[in-house]
Amino acid sequence: MKLLLGRDAVHNGPVYLEAGGARAVLICGKRGSGKSYTLGVFVEELLTAAADAIIPIIVDPIGVYHTMSLPNELQRDDLFRWALNPRGYPVRMLVPGDPEALYDPDVLRALRERQVEVVPLQLNAADLSPDGWCELFGANINQPLGIVLFRAVQSLIERGRDFTVRDIARAVGTDERANETTQEALLNRLEAARTWRIFAENGYMPMDAIFRPGVVNIVDLSRLESGPRGRRNLTVSVIARNLFRARADARLREEFGLASPLPRIWLAIDEAHQFVPAGGTTLAKEQLVRWAKEGRQPGLSLIVASQRPSAIDREVLSQCDVVLSHKLTTRDDVSALNRLSQDYMGSELQALIKRLKRVGEAILVDDERETVHHLSIRPRRSRHGGSSVAPVEEERLDLWSD
Numbered sequence: 001m002k003l004l005l006g007r008d009a010v011h012n013g014p015v016y017l018e019a020g021g022a023r024a025v026l027i028c029g030k031r032g033s034g035k036s037y038t039l040g041v042f043v044e045e046l047l048t049a050a051a052d053a054i055i056p057i058i059v060d061p062i063g064v065y066h067t068m069s070l071p072n073e074l075q076r077d078d079l080f081r082w083a084l085n086p087r088g089y090p091v092r093m094l095v096p097g098d099p100e101a102l103y104d105p106d107v108l109r110a111l112r113e114r115q116v117e118v119v120p121l122q123l124n125a126a127d128l129s130p131d132g133w134c135e136l137f138g139a140n141i142n143q144p145l146g147i148v149l150f151r152a153v154q155s156l157i158e159r160g161r162d163f164t165v166r167d168i169a170r171a172v173g174t175d176e177r178a179n180e181t182t183q184e185a186l187l188n189r190l191e192a193a194r195t196w197r198i199f200a201e202n203g204y205m206p207m208d209a210i211f212r213p214g215v216v217n218i219v220d221l222s223r224l225e226s227g228p229r230g231r232r233n234l235t236v237s238v239i240a241r242n243l244f245r246a247r248a249d250a251r252l253r254e255e256f257g258l259a260s261p262l263p264r265i266w267l268a269i270d271e272a273h274q275f276v277p278a279g280g281t282t283l284a285k286e287q288l289v290r291w292a293k294e295g296r297q298p299g300l301s302l303i304v305a306s307q308r309p310s311a312i313d314r315e316v317l318s319q320c321d322v323v324l325s326h327k328l329t330t331r332d333d334v335s336a337l338n339r340l341s342q343d344y345m346g347s348e349l350q351a352l353i354k355r356l357k358r359v360g361e362a363i364l365v366d367d368e369r370e371t372v373h374h375l376s377i378r379p380r381r382s383r384h385g386g387s388s389v390a391p392v393e394e395e396r397l398d399l400w401s402d
């Protein structure tokens with residue numbers, strides 16, 4: 001499976017990335033250098049090359065990728081030079097919680113008019129570990145609050161069935177070793193968690209019912225608060241853990257030649273430093289580090305995009321076997337990349353990054369093939385939604401062209 005990423009800046013030939021197996025990709029570059037745009041190109045290529053054979057998922061903290069449902073008419077001429085045409089893709093936008101409560105009804109209507117399928121993403125309480133639950137509520141596992149909560153979640157896991165937030169509350173309420181104040185404090189927090197409407201209340205949500213192959217699955221986190229223990233991180237932690245387990249099961253079936261219920265997955269995370277920061281923990285970090293380190297075998301690919309490679313967890317960085325770097329200016333970031341670059345590159349990477357001048361230019365390092373390219377990223381077929389001025393500019397352009 002080959003992905004067309006761009007054209008070589010030196011000899012102008014097309015630059016492809018081999019993506020048949022699982023890959024871990026870092027996309028980096030300073031503010032406005034084209035990271036999110038490039039991430040969109042990647043997803044377009046995955047859909048073109050693999051269609052229903054993979055599930056592409058974009059973790060979208062800013063709320064910009066829904067524009068992939070629209071054709072990129074603005075760059076029709078550029079696309080023509082690439083023998084491509086503008087096109088929109090089927091978009092499924094998953095909103096943790098209740099979209100009707102989180103979005104202005106006019107916005108929701110406009111999204112649906114653009115053929116964006118907006119659906120609530122319901123998480124399984126059982127997919128957050130006992131430690132994760134304690135972290136979510138800032139409860140130290142060596143103090144009464146944490147001890148009781150840990151015990152409640154652990155006891156439910158041991159029963160071997162799925163459970164809801166209400167079940168956790170029940171387990172806390174009937175814990176005879178817990179004192180009343182601790183129980184009250186926990187019940188209040190659990191009640192607050194229920195009001196987020198992020199957790200499924202009725203039964204288990206299988207991941208293959210949530211994410212679909214052949215469409216752009218967008219996990220829209222833009223309406224939720226950030227922070228290491230915020231709901232954005234909670235959501236990413238739970239889906240990463242759930243998908244990992246589901247894909248490991250599917251892989252086992254595939255090894256026996258049995259039909260697989262869940263195709264391979266590409267998880268692309270924009271603004272990834274929010275989830276896998278260098279130093280410090282987050283709710284999602286452990287799951288994502290595991291995904292990067294052990295995801296290859298079950299067919300789990302990862303794309304992390306961030307302004308600053310030096311702000312990304314080193315373990316995740318060291319797993320990246322593809323680097324797509326746009327312009328970088330700070331020395332820390334260039335050296336973080338240099339540490340990654342293999343012997344065959346010497347100091348070449350640093351010199352190449354210095355040469356990048358324009359938005360959309362990048363250096364591609366592919367560790368598997370041991371190749372390095374200076375390339376211009378190909379134009380997007382679907383509309384890019386990240387530009388700060390896009391809607392106004394576009395209207396003006398329309399007026400001028402009349």
Ligand SMILES: Nc1ncnc2c1ncn2[C@@H]1O[C@H](COP(=O)(O)OP(=O)(O)OP(=O)(O)O)[C@@H](O)[C@H]1O
Pocket residue numbers: 029030031032033034035036037038307359360361376377378379384386387388
């Ligand atoms: N390959 C490209 N070809 C043409 N225009 C591009 C290309 N890449 C980016 N742009 C334009 O540059 C602008 C910034 O791109 P983008 O939003 O991807 O930057 P970013 O690196 O993600 O920025 P931020 O750090 O703010 O997230 C956008 O208006 C986009 O349309």
Ligand SMILES: [Mg+2]
Pocket residue numbers: 035036037270386
């Ligand atoms: Mg961006």
